[in-house]
Amino acid sequence: MNSSTPMLADGSNPEGVNPNPALKWHTQADLVDVVVHGPAFSHATNKLRTFLTYAKIEYRHEQHLKDKPQGLKPGTDYTKVPVVDVAGRQVNDSGIILKNLLPALGLDYDxxxxxxxxxxxxxxxxxxxxxxxxxxxxxxxxxxxxxxxxxxxxxxxxxxxxxxxxxxxxxxxxxxxxxxxxxxxxxxxxxxxxxxxxxxxxxxxxxxxxxxxxxxxxxxxxxxxxxxxxxxxxxxxxxxxxxxxxxxxxx
CATH class of the missing domain: 1.20.1050 (Glutathione S-transferase Yfyf (Class Pi); Chain A, domain 2)
Structure with missing residues (x-):
């Protein structure tokens, strides 16, 4: 979608919209202080964790089961999971996350x-x-x-x-x-x-x-x-x- 689409009030990207300004995930070295938010019951959450684990990217997994039964990250304007934080920046939408993650891992997107x-x-x-x-x-x-x-x-x-x-x-x-x-x-x-x-x-x-x-x-x-x-x-x-x-x- 158009990169000029407004971001959410918290500065993160809406569903289906690339983050603005653009992410700078060029290599694995750019993936630091990674936190994955979403329950282990979630297919999309587990998919992202699978890629990170395979690439030996260190990350913390926050399920938030005690905060909200649906496993949403507290305090975010985005209402789905997963959500990831990388170097303190929140990125939403598993599809958007994956499309930005794969090049940094040296993998082609199908x-x-x-x-x-x-x-x-x-x-x-x-x-x-x-x-x-x-x-x-x-x-x-x-x-x-x-x-x-x-x-x-x-x-x-x-x-x-x-x-x-x-x-x-x-x-x-x-x-x-x-x-x-x-x-x-x-x-x-x-x-x-x-x-x-x-x-x-x-x-x-x-x-x-x-x-x-x-x-x-x-x-x-x-x-x-x-x-x-x-x-x-x-x-x-x-x-x-x-x-x-x-x-x-x-x-």
Whole structure:
């Protein structure tokens, strides 16, 4: 969007708008004092953390679960997660953050696959996850009491399905329902080596794995079945070496 679009009152960028003045993230050395704000339940938050962990960028993760149940950064004019602070400057919108982050990490951006992950895979999981999937995810990633699984799962299922239908009907961004196994098979068929990008993980590998990371850590059936049926077990094992799940969800 136009760089002349006004920033929010706190000086940070609105949704879909590049920060003004422009960020100076040219190399990894520019990524200092990094803080990621957003709960470990959030796909987008985990994706960004996956990239930072892979690149060995030191960062602090603030979930804000006790401040606000939705995990929003207190005191910000931006109402979604994730939010990142780099060298004291706040940047909003996971898409904007990622597009600025990848060049600094020396990774090429794949618009087609990123949009498929954000608009199709995310929507598909919101619609297809069972109450069991949501309960396992909540307990494993944000420490929801396991004794409340029977309550947490159905509540999250209703909330996420409602959000998915809202996104499809109102955003105009291309949110759509797909089939998670078909998406995983398409991903596998597009691989050109051990990873999507060859011998080393690239943008698509890290985005796909980052999206799935919480579900894989929680052993959610929707994710484990998808990986098994699509024949991605070896890829997942290799990604776990590159970015151990414990590095994202333990500690």
């Amino acid at each position: 618009k087609v696959w990123e949009e498929r992950i954000v608009f199709e895979l995310d929507t598909t999981f919101k619609l297809h996850c069972t109450s069991q999937d949501w309960a396992l995810l909540a307990v494993a990633t944000v420490g929801a009491p396991s004794i409340l699984k029977w309550l947490v799962g159905p509540v999250l299922k209703r909330m996420e399905r409602k959000q998915a239908h809202h996104n499809i009907k109102t955003t105009g961004l291309g949110h759509r329902e797909g089939d998670e196994i078909a998406i995983a098979r398409a991903f596998k068929s597009s691989m050109v080596g051990k990873f999507h990008h060859g011998d080393r993980p690239g943008h698509v590998d890290l985005s796909f794995y980052g999206f799935l990371s919480g579900y894989l850590y929680a052993n959610c059936p929707i994710a484990t079945n998808m990986i098994r049926v699509a024949g991605l077990d070896t890829w997942v094992a290799q990604m776990k070496v590159a970015v151990p799940l414990e590095s994202l969800f333990v500690g």
